[in-house]
Amino acid sequence: MSIIKLNATDSTNSYLRTLSARENVEDYTTVVAKKQTQGRGQMGTVWDAETSKNLTFSVYKDVSGFQLDSPFYISMVAALSVLKTLQFFSISRLRVKWPNDILSADKKICGILIENVIKQNSINASIIGIGLNVNQTEFKNLPKASSLSILSGKVYNLDELVMVILNNLKGYFLLLKDGKYDLIKAEYETHLFRKNKPSTFKDVEGLMFSGFIKGISDSGKLLVLLEDNIIKSFDLKEITLLY
Known part of the structure; x- marks a missing residue:
């Protein structure tokens, strides 16, 4: 090395x-x-x-x-x-x-x-x-x-x-x-930050929405539980987690 x-x-x-x-x-x-x-x-x-x-x-x-x-x-x-x-x-x-x-x-x-x-x-x-x-x-x-x-x-x-x-x-x-x-x-x-906690996100169009981080997919996309009880996956360029 x-x-x-x-x-x-x-x-x-x-x-x-x-x-x-x-x-x-x-x-x-x-x-x-x-x-x-x-x-x-x-x-x-x-x-x-x-x-x-x-x-x-x-x-x-x-x-x-x-x-x-x-x-x-x-x-x-x-x-x-x-x-x-x-x-x-x-x-x-x-x-x-x-x-x-x-x-x-x-x-x-x-x-x-x-x-x-x-x-x-x-x-x-x-x-x-x-x-x-x-x-x-x-x-x-x-x-x-x-x-x-x-x-x-x-x-x-x-x-x-x-x-x-x-x-x-x-x-x-x-x-x-x-x-x-x-x-x-x-x-x-x-160790995933804000897993299973109510969180606020921003999409590529600047729109804010709420959801719960549930984990990641095998390809590394973020899995978010949305208000309609649907888990949606997001790529890095598609979503920003706000503090």
């Missing part, structure tokens, strides 16, 4: 994607940057983090030997690996906000961006980008953001956090390779 440390890069995901296109990359090769100049989140959002205070890194995972039911299982594995790490460091009130943001006390502490490498119409590898708020204590104009230091009052070793996350990733990917889909999905749903 190779760990590449950079002082700065535009995006660790982009760096790793370029590297993998140019040469054979070892499984679990990890790129860690003290600063990202163009860090990205889901659907083109920007991930902003103070230099050297947080974790911004990407992991190359070869999945060419996997029989994947759905690419979303990679997303579940990534989210659970971070969540298990934070449990190890005694961070409480953890939830996964669909599809793969990690919350503590209803505030966002981690975002995950997964970009799959497709070869011959199947997923050959995944580049898993993780942005974890660690030692930053101020988030201007981001009232829904928090960090490990804010939550615990402690200062964390970033290298130690990376290693624990990588070890947990290896464990969950072993489960995935062994086809333990039900186990992974059940654990993910156990």
Whole structure:
């Protein structure tokens, strides 16, 4: 396993994607940057983090030997690996906000961006980008953001956090390779934010509606129980969960 440390890069995901296109990359090769100049989140959002205070890194995972039911299982594995790490460091009130943001006390502490490498119409590898708020204590104009230091009052070793996350990733990917889909999905749903609670959503047209999150489909769509007692599935681009 190779760990590449950079002082700065535009995006660790982009760096790793370029590297993998140019040469054979070892499984679990990890790129860690003290600063990202163009860090990205889901659907083109920007991930902003103070230099050297947080974790911004990407992991190359070869999945060419996997029989994947759905690419979303990679997303579940990534989210659970971070969540298990934070449990190890005694961070409480953890939830996964669909599809793969990690919350503590209803505030966002981690975002995950997964970009799959497709070869011959199947997923050959995944580049898993993780942005974890660690030692930053101020988030201007981001009232829904928090960090490990804010939550615990402690200062964390970033290298130690990376290693624990990588070890947990290896464990969950072993489960995935062994086809333990039900186990992974059940654990993910156990931690799903606002599951079985009345919630407000917004659709692509900006219309708001109420419902209860019941879980996710095998393809990763959010299952919502609507007022007419019908469970409807929504894709990431079709719905926004409002706090």
